[in-house]
Amino acid sequence: MIVIDQVLISDEVVDEHFVCDLSKCKGGCCEDGDAGAPLETQELDQLIAVYDAVLPYMTPEGIKETERQGKYIYDREFGWVTPTIKGEMCAYGYRDETGTVKCAIEKAYLEGKIEWKKPISCHLFPIRIQRSKQDPDMEYVNYEPREDLCKAACKLGKRLKVPAYVFLKEAIIRKYGEEFYDTLDQTAKHIKDSQ
Template identity: 45%
Template sequence: MFQIGKTLISEEILENAFVCDLTACKGACCVEGSSGAPLETEELQTLKTIYPSIKPYLRPEGIRAIEAQGTYVKGSDGEWETPLVEDRECAYAVFENGVALCGIEKAHKAGATSWKKPVSCHLYPVRVREYTQITAVNYHQWHICDPACSLGSHLEVPIYKFVREALIQKFGEAWYEQLETVAGEHLKR
C-alpha cells in the first residue's frame, strides 16, 4: 500500500493488468452479484435529473424496475446503489447481441446526457471506500473478469492505466500524475 494525499492505494492496481473483454464476459458485471452498482451521494440527484433523458435508451424491464423502486435504492449494506430487475441485472443495463451494456453510457454516447455513468462502474475493477480520515483505493478481483485480466496482460495495460479517465474524474489530474510517478518508481523495483 502507498499513500497519495488522503488516499491509501493498493499496489495491486499497479501490478495487475486489466482490459475489459466484453466478447468473453458478455458484460457479466452488470448482471452478476446480489446488489446494484454502488452510487456516491452526489450521483443520486444526477440520476434523478437525467432519468427522463436516458429513459428512451433503457429496456422496458429496466424502466419498470426504476419506476417501481426509484432511480436509486438503499442496499442491504446501507449504501446507495442502482436498482435491479427482479434481483438480477442492473435496471440501467441494456442488451445488444447478448452483451450487457450500460444504458446510461449509451445515452451519453448519443448526446442525451453529459454524465457517462456511475463512477463505481467507470472505475471497475477499482473499488473506492471512504473512511473518516482516508479513502481506500483497492483492486476488486472477481472471477468473471478473468478474461479482462488475460487481455490486459496480453496488451500490457496495468489497471491504473485502464481506469485512468475514471481515476482523474474521481481524484483529479494532479492526483493521477502523482500516481503515475509512484507507479513508475514502484515498477522499477
C-alpha cells in the first residue's frame, strides 16, 4: 500500500501491467457492468453543460435513454452514474465502423467542441476509486481490471512492460495533479529498485 496525502493506493496499481487493447476488447468496459459509468458530484453539472455539444455524437437509442432516464441517474450501489441502454451500453457510447464502443463525450472533446474529456472513472479504468465510509476525505485507489474482458490489456501491458499507473498517467494527473503523480512515480521506482 502506498499512501500519498489522504489517498491509499494498492500495490497492484504500480506492480501490475496494463495497456488497453481496443482491437481485442472492443471497448467492452463501456457496456459490461452493473450500472453506467460512475460520476463524481461535480461532474453532474459538467455533464449538463456539455450535453448539447455531445448530442450530435450520440446514438438515437442513447438520446432516447437520456431523455427518458435523465442525463445521469442515482444507483443505490454506485451512486451517480450515466444511464445505460437496456442495462448494457452507456447511453453516451456508440460503435465505430470496427464495432468498437467509443465515447460520444470524448469524441466531442477530441473535436474541440468541449473541454471536458469524459467522466474521470472512465479515464482511470481499470483503476477504481472508493471513498472511505469512516473518513470522507480518504480515498482508496484500487486496480480492478475485468477478469476476461481485460485479459488482452494485461497481456499487452506485460509484453510492453508498462505498469498500470504509467499507462494511466494522464488520468491520474487529471484527478490528483502532477505533484501527486511524480510522488507516485518516484515511490514506485524506489520500491522496484529495493526489490
